[in-house]
Amino acid sequence: MNEPIDVIILGGGTAGWMAATGLVSLLPPARCRVHLIESDEIGIVGVGEATLPQMKSFNDLCGIDEAEMMRATNATFKLGIQFVDWGSLGSSYIHPFGIHGPPGTEHIFHHKWLRASREGLPGQIDDFSFACRAGVANRFDFPPKSSQSIGSSYSYAYHFDASLYGRYLRTIAERRGVRRTEGKVANVETDAESGNIVALRLENGEEIRGDFFIDCSGFRSLLLGQTLDSPWEDWTKWLPCDRALAVPTERAGELTPYTRSTAMEAGWRWRIPLQHRTGNGYVFSSRFIDEDRAAEQLLSALDEPTLAEPRLLKFGAGRRTESWRKNCVALGLSSGFLEPLESTSIYLAQIAIMHFVPLFPERRADPSLAAEFNRRVDLEYDRIRDFLILHYHLNQRDDSELWRYCRSMSVPDSLTEKMELFRHSGFVEKYRDGLFTPPSWLAVYFGQGLRPEHYHPLADAIPAAALMDEMDDLRADIDDRVDAMLKHSTVVERYAGING
Amino acid sequence: MTDRVRRLVVVGRDIPLWLSAIGLQSALGRADLEVRVVELPSYLQPTDALAAVPSIVALHRTLGISDAVLPRLCGAVPMVGQRFANWSGGAPPFVLGFDTEPPGDGDIPFAQYWAKGRLEGLRVPLEDFSLGSVAARQGRVPGLSDETSGPLNAGFGYHLEAGPYAAVLHRFGQQAGIPSTFTNGVTVEREGDRIVAVVTAEGERIEGDLFIDASGPDAVLSSPQHDDFEDWSRWLPCDRILTASAAQLPNPPAYSQVSAFAQGGSACIRSLGEPGSWPLSRPRISTNGALPNSCRR
Ligand SMILES: Cc1cc2nc3c(=O)[nH]c(=O)nc-3n(C[C@H](O)[C@H](O)[C@H](O)COP(=O)(O)OP(=O)(O)OC[C@H]3O[C@@H](n4cnc5c(N)ncnc54)[C@H](O)[C@@H]3O)c2cc1C
Numbered sequence: 001m002n003e004p005i006d007v008i009i010l011g012g013g014t015a016g017w018m019a020a021t022g023l024v025s026l027l028p029p030a031r032c033r034v035h036l037i038e039s040d041e042i043g044i045v046g047v048g049e050a051t052l053p054q055m056k057s058f059n060d061l062c063g064i065d066e067a068e069m070m071r072a073t074n075a076t077f078k079l080g081i082q083f084v085d086w087g088s089l090g091s092s093y094i095h096p097f098g099i100h101g102p103p104g105t106e107h108i109f110h111h112k113w114l115r116a117s118r119e120g121l122p123g124q125i126d127d128f129s130f131a132c133r134a135g136v137a138n139r140f141d142f143p144p145k146s147s148q149s150i151g152s153s154y155s156y157a158y159h160f161d162a163s164l165y166g167r168y169l170r171t172i173a174e175r176r177g178v179r180r181t182e183g184k185v186a187n188v189e190t191d192a193e194s195g196n197i198v199a200l201r202l203e204n205g206e207e208i209r210g211d212f213f214i215d216c217s218g219f220r221s222l223l224l225g226q227t228l229d230s231p232w233e234d235w236t237k238w239l240p241c242d243r244a245l246a247v248p249t250e251r252a253g254e255l256t257p258y259t260r261s262t263a264m265e266a267g268w269r270w271r272i273p274l275q276h277r278t279g280n281g282y283v284f285s286s287r288f289i290d291e292d293r294a295a296e297q298l299l300s301a302l303d304e305p306t307l308a309e310p311r312l313l314k315f316g317a318g319r320r321t322e323s324w325r326k327n328c329v330a331l332g333l334s335s336g337f338l339e340p341l342e343s344t345s346i347y348l349a350q351i352a353i354m355h356f357v358p359l360f361p362e363r364r365a366d367p368s369l370a371a372e373f374n375r376r377v378d379l380e381y382d383r384i385r386d387f388l389i390l391h392y393h394l395n396q397r398d399d400s401e402l403w404r405y406c407r408s409m410s411v412p413d414s415l416t417e418k419m420e421l422f423r424h425s426g427f428v429e430k431y432r433d434g435l436f437t438p439p440s441w442l443a444v445y446f447g448q449g450l451r452p453e454h455y456h457p458l459a460d461a462i463p464a465a466a467l468m469d470e471m472d473d474l475r476a477d478i479d480d481r482v483d484a485m486l487k488h489s490t491v492v493e494r495y496a497g498i499n500g
Numbered sequence: 501m502t503d504r505v506r507r508l509v510v511v512g513r514d515i516p517l518w519l520s521a522i523g524l525q526s527a528l529g530r531a532d533l534e535v536r537v538v539e540l541p542s543y544l545q546p547t548d549a550l551a552a553v554p555s556i557v558a559l560h561r562t563l564g565i566s567d568a569v570l571p572r573l574c575g576a577v578p579m580v581g582q583r584f585a586n587w588s589g590g591a592p593p594f595v596l597g598f599d600t601e602p603p604g605d606g607d608i609p610f611a612q613y614w615a616k617g618r619l620e621g622l623r624v625p626l627e628d629f630s631l632g633s634v635a636a637r638q639g640r641v642p643g644l645s646d647e648t649s650g651p652l653n654a655g656f657g658y659h660l661e662a663g664p665y666a667a668v669l670h671r672f673g674q675q676a677g678i679p680s681t682f683t684n685g686v687t688v689e690r691e692g693d694r695i696v697a698v699v700t701a702e703g704e705r706i707e708g709d710l711f712i713d714a715s716g717p718d719a720v721l722s723s724p725q726h727d728d729f730e731d732w733s734r735w736l737p738c739d740r741i742l743t744a745s746a747a748q749l750p751n752p753p754a755y756s757q758v759s760a761f762a763q764g765g766s767a768c769i770r771s772l773g774e775p776g777s778w779p780l781s782r783p784r785i786s787t788n789g790a791l792p793n794s795c796r797r
Contacts (some may be wrong), residue, residue: 459531459534
């Protein structure tokens with residue numbers, strides 16, 4: 001075998017340490033040597049508290065102990081996201097990490113529910129999702145491994161402190177052989193002929209050479225954006241939010257096993273319960289509100305006393321059209337930004353690593369690898385983009401300018417087609433690649449007030465009275481099981497309590 | 501709901517006609533959907549034999565068609581793989597089995613490890629790690645017993661005599677209560693873009709809410725105004741087929757043989773069973789050879 005490839009990671013935020021941990025855990029030492037550079041002076045973006053269930057797979061794959069990780073990051077469990085005031089003022093629904101109805105009936109359940117609802121069944125489709133019901137009851141349990149019961153129809157993610165997660169991964173990555181250098185990169189050296197990056201020069205004069213470079217430098221995108229000029233595709237016409245005010249508050253009494261997202265006049269507000277504090281923030285569009293007013297609205301809406309002053313962050317929705325260019329791949333914020341409405345940012349870094357590992361290059365990177373990587377990453381971004389736009393576009397709010405704008409804006413064709421299919425016949429495409437399975441789309445469509453004109457004819461196959469009984473039984477079954485579960489805060493305390 | 505489809509008419513011939521009618525009736529019949537068949541004359545020749553990939557087994561199970569009758573009625577034998585000969589210069593033939601890949605490691609597929617092995621002197625071809633390929637070469641049928649459980653999974657499809665298989669489906673469809681009309685041809689009655697009825701050559705008018713065209717290359721329901729055929733012949737130049745059948749091979753293989761000809765084109769050999777035989781004794785042979793003009797040098 002040849003010498004291992006020298007991979008240089010620029011950046012020690014969540015993305016950088018996930019990349020470092022992923023590479024040393026998933027590739028043999030003979031294949032690559034990993035060296036990470038981070039700057040204390042610049043620091044990390046330091047927000048990001050809500051994750052997706054894929055995070056658990058990543059940790060498992062890297063051999064990370066769940067309880068230990070949770071203790072190290074003050075983590076709690078997450079069964080989904082509650083959306084308040086989104087479709088219309090006063091409305092509320094949960095986007096669960098789980099399905100609606102019993103396992104194995106996903107193709108038809110929502111059609112049956114739709115029919116039952118037309119026949120007079122009260123309530124929302126949430127009532128038939130185990131994850132939703134457990135969520136609003138503040139209960140949690142680990143899903144049973146292999147069972148076809150309604151009680152196993154969900155998965156879970158974490159709320160955690162992303163800065164602590166980065167720090168935790170650092171200890172693991174360093175133990176597994178990642179080299180770390182503290183220092184600020186002042187200069188990037190490229191090869192005049194190939195345009196490849198050759199070395200990074202730190203402010204103190206030290207030069208760090210490598211074969212392949214992973215840009216995790218955050219919004220700066222120092223390597224891919226600034227040095228290699230990968231073009232930026234701007235999506236702000238669809239996703240106009242460009243500011244966030246983040247503020248921590250005291251720990252909530254009851255730990256909700258879900259993130260709450262409340263739609264506000266010019267954006268939305270997150271609330272994320274951790275073991276030691278609650279994370280809050282207002283994501284807004286500077287086109288529709290100024291910072292002072294946003295701060296006022298945020299502070300007057302908090303449930304718990306603040307622990308610090310609100311911190312302002314600026315961003316714009318969009319992505320680099322090529323995440324892999326020459327001998328450089330960007331991960332995390334340096335490759336693009338989609339607002340945290342569906343907690344997808346850390347996932348995007350993770351999935352980029354998971355796409356990169358099987359396409360891991362030789363010393364001279366073949367362009368076909370970059371093309372395939374970019375195709376996959378593009379798809380991931382596009383899927384999430386459309387799903388986020390759906391939340392904004394599908395609203396009946398008339399109380400402020402942002403919501404009127406979003407309702408009337410024209411959206412990507414890929415989204416229009418999906419909405420039309422659902423509007424007509426309740427059909428939701430089950431695509432293979434990229435995030436968001438049909439239950440996610442269903443939750444938002446139904447939760448924000450889109451009702452299909454027709455349900456599938458198979459939903460008519462049983463008599464109405466039998467259908468109503470079936471629905472009642474299912475609801476009772478779910479609620480009985482939920483009643484038997486422990487409180488979320490109790491499970492967190494016992495499994496990964498920071499005081500234990 | 502008023503604009504719901506209640507009457508579904510399948511117009512066509514042979515296997516596609518009956519498979520689609522049976523499939524739709526079995527999936528949607530419960531939902532108050534009436535499926536009707538308008539059957540055109542068969543295009544099948546006595547020499548036509550089919551090779552069906554393993555999804556046919558699951559399809560039959562879903563539709564409730566018993567495979568047990570297939571050997572007796574259609575000369576069915578299990579097809580465990582496809583053997584490609586003369587496709588790659590002087591390289592020996594290879595067998596494509598119907599199986600799952602051997603397990604790799606995480607996201608790294610098995611083939612990557614095999615490729616590494618080759619660089620380090622491994623002489624074993626990739627197909628030797630395929631349960632389906634090896635079974636096909638040895639004339640064994642995986643999936644018929646539990647012996648092959650473990651990380652490897654393989655299945656089988658069938659070689660079938662096409663005409664008798666179509667007849668089996670026909671009978672099954674009729675037993676399932678699907679009404680059918682036989683005709684020598686149809687004309688299509690439209691209102692704007694919509695088909696409202698087909699009229700048979702014998703003068704019967706059959707109305708429907710939705711029509712399915714299973715008539716093969718004739719595409720009898722396609723609109724004469726919309727010629728939306730997409731031509732792929734620049735990539736796949738073969739455009740003629742010759743079929744013939746020959747005497748049984750003494751040791752019939754469990755695979756289809758697909759041989760490339762120097763002049764262009766290819767031959768498929770599908771071994772069939774003798775009525776009553778199962779699984780692999782004394783079959784007859786049917787060949788489809790193709791020598792398209794466009795491929796001749
Ligand atoms: C308001 C807001 C809320 C969010 N909420 C969520 C959420 O709930 N869930 C979620 O998944 N994601 C969320 N995110 C996104 C999440 O914060 C990021 O995806 C994640 O933190 C990864 O950031 P990063 O590592 O790419 O960048 P950063 O954390 O910015 O790290 C950049 C690194 O690069 C280094 N660096 C940069 N330039 C140089 C240089 N010249 N020399 C040396 N080092 C350098 C820095 O020192 C730092 O180590 C949110 C983002 C925002 C803005």
